[in-house]
Amino acid sequence: MAQLELKNICKGFDHPVIDNLSLELEKGEFFVIVGPSGIGKTTLLRCIAGLEKLDQGEIHIEGENITNLPPYKRDVAMTFESYALYPHMTVFQNIANPLVAMKKDESFIKERVTEISKLLKISNLLERKPHEISGGQKQRTALGRTLASEPKVFLLDEPISHLDAKIRAELRSQFHNLEALREVSTVYVTHDYAEALSLGDRIGVMGNGGLMQIGSANEIYDKPNSLFVAQHLGQPGINSFEAELASEGDSYFAVAGELKLSIAEEDGKILMGKKISKCHLGIRPQYIQLRLSSEKSESETTVFQGNVDVFEALGSYGVMMVSILGESFTLLTDPEDRYQHNDNVSLKFDPKTFHFFDINSCLLYTSPSPRDS
Numbered sequence: 102m103a104q105l106e107l108k109n110i111c112k113g114f115d116h117p118v119i120d121n122l123s124l125e126l127e128k129g130e131f132f133v134i135v136g137p138s139g140i141g142k143t144t145l146l147r148c149i150a151g152l153e154k155l156d157q158g159e160i161h162i163e164g165e166n167i168t169n170l171p172p173y174k175r176d177v178a179m180t181f182e183s184y185a186l187y188p189h190m191t192v193f194q195n196i197a198n199p200l201v202a203m204k205k206d207e208s209f210i211k212e213r214v215t216e217i218s219k220l221l222k223i224s225n226l227l228e229r230k231p232h233e234i235s236g237g238q239k240q241r242t243a244l245g246r247t248l249a250s251e252p253k254v255f256l257l258d259e260p261i262s263h264l265d266a267k268i269r270a271e272l273r274s275q276f277h278n279l280e281a282l283r284e285v286s287t288v289y290v291t292h293d294y295a296e297a298l299s300l301g302d303r304i305g306v307m308g309n310g311g312l313m314q315i316g317s318a319n320e321i322y323d324k325p326n327s328l329f330v331a332q333h334l335g336q337p338g339i340n341s342f343e344a345e346l347a348s349e350g351d352s353y354f355a356v357a358g359e360l361k362l363s364i365a366e367e368d369g370k371i372l373m374g375k376k377i378s379k380c381h382l383g384i385r386p387q388y389i390q391l392r393l394s395s396e397k398s399e400s401e402t403t404v405f406q407g408n409v410d411v412f413e414a415l416g417s418y419g420v421m422m423v424s425i426l427g428e429s430f431t432l433l434t435d436p437e438d439r440y441q442h443n444d445n446v447s448l449k450f451d452p453k454t455f456h457f458f459d460i461n462s463c464l465l466y467t468s469p470s471p472r473d474s
Contacts, residue, residue: 103126104128104162104163104254104285105125105126105149105160105162105254105286106124106126106162107124107149108123108161109121109122109157109158109159110155110159111155111156111157112144112145112148112155112156118141119145119148119310119311120309121310122158122312126286126288127286129284129286130287130302131283131287131289131302132286132287132289132303132304132305133289133301133304134288134289134290134305134306135290135293135296135306135333136306136308136333137292137333138292140307140308142290142292142307143258145288145307146179149254149288150172150175150256151170151171151172155168162253176253178199178247178252178255179255180243180244180255180257180258180260181258182259182260185243186231186239186242188230188231188232190231191230192227192230192245193214193227195242195243195245196214196217196218196245196246197214199246199249199250200213200214214227214249217245217249220245220279221272222268223241226242236263237263237264237265239263240260240261240263240264243260244260244261247260248279248282251281253286254285254286254287254288255281255282255285255286255289257288259290259291259292262291262292262293269296273296277300294333294334298322298334299318301317302317303316303317304317306321306330306334308330308333314326314327314330322334323467324467325383325456325467326463326464327463327464328383328458328463331383335386338386338431339384339385339386340385340429340431341381341458342382342428343379343380343382343460344360344379345378345379346364346378346380348373353365353366353369353370355380357382357427357428358426358427358428359426360428362382363403363452365452368455372457372465377457377465379460380457380458380465381457381458381459381460383457384430384455386420387433388450388451388454389448389449389451390448390449390451391438391449392404403449403451403452404448404449405426405448406425406445406447407423407424407430407445407448408424408443408445409423409444409445410423410429412434412439412444414436416436417436419433419435419440420432421433421434423448425448455467
């Protein structure tokens with residue numbers, strides 16, 4: 102039996118936000134929903150929590166239909182991106198609030214709040230009130246209040262988005278080992294692809310009123326089922342452009358204006374066998390290699406010269422945007438390299454790493470992942 106089950110749920114305001122969405126989560130599963138802002142992620146959590154009334158569908162927890170139950174009877178705990186702290190209570194009292202409501206004894210409450218405050222690095226703030234702490238500290242307090250609960254389902258809405266990078270990284274690693282989260286189901290919402298890839302047992306990419314793809318981090322990243330999914334996992338984002346497919350004997354190409362790029366023979370045969378003449382070609386930045394312009398290219402259709410539009414040195418790696426025959430490509434570079442605007446460079450493309458999407462942006466074919474080889 103699923104711990105949490107959503108059955109064909111719908112919710113709209115002046116337009117459909119959630120449209121016929123279904124999902125099953127097992128006990129102990131940490132499920133991450135990722136997608137752009139305004140796509141309906143928070144609305145979905147609010148529907149599960151009972152803060153929004155469904156237009157259609159059912160919500161079940163441990164087999165019980167809770168669709169029409171008020172929030173306080175649903176046995177869920179939710180962290181709000183807007184904190185929702187009690188202003189007249191101290192940090193300790195805010196975290197302890199759900200335990201007090203459950204009439205836990207004083208010694209248990211003190212032990213539990215102390216444990217959680219150490220985890221979230223707010224032990225020194227327990228006697229302060231919300232107006233006396235920073236936004237990031239408020240967010241940790243709100244997260245602490247949720248973790249103190251003993252619900253059947255945790256709902257976490259961007260719980261670490263306001264924290265600094267160091268604490269975000271620490272909490273991401275701790276989420277994997279939090280016993281409280283592994284005893285129930287957790288739905289975690291974020292717009293940060295790194296959080297999604299790091300935390301999720303499974304990931305759901307939200308768009309167009311539903312979950313457009315559900316799978317493990319590797320499944321969704323390596324084999325996105327649409328251009329939308331591919332564009333929302335990975336930073337820098339996937340390179341994509343519209344191309345026509347062509348063949349010359351046993352050679353196959355993706356052609357965009359003056360750019361004529363070789364594609365793998367096996368891929369070409371499969372696509373041509375499907376009678377595909379146009380597609381969107383997707384190429385991840387890490388699979389484009391930088392070559393010195395003086396190097397002799399092994400193929401005029403896998404190595405191209407271009408000019409640097411933008412170069413950013415980001416510490417552990419560099420990001421470069423290069424124009425080639427009217428198309429722009431983003432790639433990763435060595436952190437010690439330095440480039441100027443309009444420098445001449447050569448880029449090598451690996452046809453075995455391409456993704457092919459149809460003109461409606463749905464996946465046609467993707468080459469086997471380099472991880473599979």
